[in-house]
Amino acid sequence: MKTLLQVDFPFDGPFGQEMADAMKELAESIAKEPGFIWKIWTENAETREAGGIYLFEGGASARKYLDMHTARLKGFGVPVVNAKVFQVNDALSAIDHGPV
């Protein structure tokens, strides 16, 4: 069942184009993760936060990625990682044009 992974964390930048330049190779590697479908990269320069919304093929691949990514973020100096795993309600998402 399609699984949505919601991740956010305190982040001091870079944001915007500078973030895109710094993290291009990371984004390319994420696209190759097992079970990965897509990621929307999120950022908020005002609240000093960043994160991502991911869609995975199933709960196992989402949880495996989350464990790896949490360790990686801590290696980058991120102090705390907020994460939640959800199933997608397909029928309601379809009414609201949700891209799942």
Next chain:
Amino acid sequence: MKTLLQVDFPFDGPFGQEMADAMKELAESIAKEPGFIWKIWTENAETREAGGIYLFEGGASARKYLDMHTARLKGFGVPVVNAKVFQVNDALSAIDHGPV
């Protein structure tokens, strides 16, 4: 600038098809909100949580919707609503096939 709204809250159900049946009209009304692009409906029967990931045309429409929706959820008896507003990093999302 496209704005992502991340919402989750404690929820005792219904989940799955029962949730879809109960909330079909709400989903139809959400599709008509100003600035709304899409919503993915999220649920987790194990952790007793639900929520949604939304994409809006801009920050103003996202924040206005969030105020209205938070009040509505509290009216449904939801005790606490976790919400974050983010900008989308388009360049990185494009590499990871993010549907924005």
